[in-house]
Amino acid sequence: MKKIYTTICMLTLAIAASAQLTLNKPATKVATDITSSGFTxxxxxxxxxxxxxxxxxxxKKVTADGEVTIADEDFxxxxxxxxxEPAGGEEExxxxxxxxxxxxxxxxxxxxPNxxxxxxxxxxxxxxxxxxxxDGKYKIIISAYCTNGDEIRVESHGDxxxxxxxxxxxxxxxxTGITDVEFEFDNGCKDLFFSVINNTAKDGSPDYFDRIQVKQxxxxxxxxxxxxxxxxxxDAVNEDTNDSIxxxxxQTPSRYTTSKVLYYDCYASAADWTTPNGSMPYTFVVSPFTDLVKVDxxxxxxxxxxxxTDGIQNIASAGDASDCNVWYNLAGQRVSNPSKGLFIHNGKKIVLK
Structure with a gap:
């Protein structure tokens, strides 16, 4: 985001198939080593x-029809x-x-960031x-400290x-002051994330985000x-022992919730070197998510x-991963030949090592 990254090993995979690689859904397994503050x-x-x-x-179950706050961050x-005298500005x-x-x-x-x-x-x-x-409809409300007429830009990676x-x-x-800017989208999916920036900010002018809300x-x-x-x-394999991971x-999920009943799932990913994708020598592939696992x-x-029996209604089906050859850096700039670092590809945040 999310704000959440998948590792791609840059070593060539010994995959003999000529068709594009597909990954099986990981087998769902229950948690172990459960304590009051974490689990495996x-x-x-x-x-x-x-x-x-x-x-x-x-x-959390919705108790009445109406608008629900999905996220509310005020930093x-x-x-x-x-x-x-703003702080920060030293770390990219x-x-x-x-x-x-x-x-x-x-x-x-x-x-x-400052x-x-x-x-x-x-x-x-x-x-x-x-x-x-x-059906994937939601709104993003951004409270920005800015100058009248500034352009706020939201880039949503969804269905x-x-x-x-x-x-x-x-x-x-x-x-100049704090004002709310509202956006409506209809591309909601299971693993959506978005970015926000003031497109027209100038040196010496206020350019800050005070609060970001997502409602549905x-x-x-x-x-x-x-x-x-x-x-x-x-990582899928321990490089020292060659054992599968x-x-x-x-650890400490209690930092973000008071609930003692949590759930998890996961997906697998791979770089398919047998199927070049445009200028890239491989295609990035992800598996379906596992079933949810409940942890008490x-x-x-x-x-x-x-x-x-999970009680979710009005579920919009999550889109399959696209095979388009489009990569972006975190600044939103298209990258022809990404190497090391953080990138965005097919709606996923990717770490290339």
Whole structure:
């Protein structure tokens, strides 16, 4: 986002098939080593995979028809910096949640972000979000400290690929201040993320985001998956022992939720070197998600969760991974030959090593 990354091993894979590689759905396995504050997520090895991406959720049932807040981040963990003397600007990429600048999981910032108290300037990335409800329709509300007429840009990576929308900020009095800018999208899917930036910010002018909300109209009984943890870069094989890696430790999810009942799933990924993709010598491939696994931290039990009884209604089917040869860096610029670093491809955040 999300804000959440898949590892691609750049070593050539010995895959003999001439057709594009397909990855099997990882076998779902229950959690082990469960404590009151964490657990080990497990899954079955997928042949020819390079890595795995794990998602951990707190699931909440909607109690009445109406608009539901899916995400609400106000960056209240930023307690330093001022308009006269902003802080930051030294790091190109910052995991805002890991630094505790964001109070919810998975937020990050790119382009040497700056800070003032409770606000951040730069290219902001959201966590991954499950927005399949309401046929994928949702809204993003951005509270920006900016100049009247500034253009706020949102780039959403969802069910229909990348979708970009812009809107002009209208500040009371036509000067400078905090104002809300609202966007509506209909590309919601299981693992959507988006980025936000002030397109017209100038040196010396305010360019900060104060709050970002995501809302969706849902029905009573619908279930919302709130992401509260994960591991987006699990290698498939231990390079030292050559053993398959089919587990990862999930620590302190309680930082982002008070729930003691959590859920996780994962998918496998690989670089298919037998199928070049345009200028790239391989095609990036992902598997279907595993079934959900339920973990009870209080009773220290785990079980495979039956998706037919999970209570989610109005689910829009998640789109299959596209094979288009389009890569972007975190600044949103198209990249012809990505090498090492963080990139976006087919709606996924990718780490190339």
């Amino acid at each position: 997520a497990n899954w079955g090895a997928v042949p020819n995979s390079d890595g795995y991406c794990v998602f951990v959720y707190d699931r 209240s963990g930023i307690t330093f910096g001022s308009i006269i 990429y910052v995991d805002l949640s890991a630094y505790r600048y964001a109070e919810t999981y998975g937020w990050s910032a790119y382009a040497f 800070y003032i108290a409770s606000m951040v300037a730069g290219l902001i990335y959201s966590p991954y979000m499950d927005l399949r409800g309401n 229909k690929g990348k979708e970009i929308k812009t809107a002009k900020a209208v500040v009371a009095g036509g000067t 109209t849902l029905k009573k009984g619908d279930v919302v998956n709130y992401m509260v943890g994960g591991n987006d870069a699990v 089919t587990s990862c430790r999930i 931290l209080t009773n220290r039990t785990s079980e495979v969760f039956n998706p037919e």
